[in-house]
Amino acid sequence: MLKFPRTIRLDPSDTFVFERAAEPGEWAVSGAFVFWNQNPATLGSKQRVALRSGFLGINSLGWSTLAIVTEASEAERQAMIERLATQLLEKFGAPDAEAARLAAEEEIAFAASLCDHPPQTLLAVQRNVEGGEIRERFRTLKARPVAADADRLHTHASAFTYHEVEGDVEPAEEVDLRGLIRTNAKTDRT
Template sequence: MLKLPRTIRLDPSDTFVFERAAEPGEWAVSGAFVFWNCDPATLGQKQRVALRSGFLGIDSLGWSTLAVVTEATEVERQGVIVRLAEQLVTKFGAPDMEAALAAAQEEVAFAASLCDHPPQTILAVQRTVENGEIRERFRTLKPRETEQGSDRLHTHARAFTFHEVEGDEPAEEVDLLGLSNTDRIKADRA
């Protein structure tokens, strides 16, 4: 089964913390490439927040604190690659569409590798710059099993639900939903 991340907004905070917030439901990639060759000291506060903890929505080029694992078709995956390649040419100066497609395929493949979880699993990222290199650590927040079955994220009218967390304890404390259990980091990408 093919899965890719989509942006998700549990509250309006993304609209305040990022220069541009991604729209909920956009296909997403890590987006670390946006900061390649940037000096973090020269970034504004909202850009630093995006560097530290944002997923990039490929349509708006806005940021989302969280992404959700979503089933996708091969046609959708190809569409994500083409759309990201178009953005790489028009907004990021890729030399041509061929080079942009190759880069987009790599980014989408990495995004898909983050989705080796059940659908509706929430993904969070923490980035640091170490010795001039961006390091990414990803955590997962899964719906908690209840007596009635899974506590599904999108089936309740509540603003917040509780989730089990997989991932190492982050260096920076994030109290997203009053989470109290943090295990191991799922992925560490240099």
């Protein structure tokens, strides 16, 4: 079996941090090409979040903070290539179908290269722009072992409390998701 990333939504944060959130379970690619030839200083705040930390869902062209390594068949891989090629032609101005297909094959191959991990491994991306080029760093997130006497109600309080980061780690921009949820909840009530 082949392995590719799929979008995953562990909480509702993607629906308000991105302009368009990917649907859970979509096949995903890095999506850095969306920002090619754009000045990050001119991007809106939600576009900057996508640039910094989003995987692109192939069907919706929405963003996901996390992706999950998932097994796929060759037929599914071919369908991913065809769908992404169509998107590149229709939405991103690829010069012709052949160029769109070649670019889609390259993006899908890169996405597969990120999945050299066991199925169900979570993937995260961190991007920045250095010298006019987009640099990407990918990390894997795995569940911490739960102590035998741990209170099981507390171990599942938040998806972000029981994961460890493997790979290169740099200081990251912090987002107060709870604060955003509280602010959003207050706005919805008024």
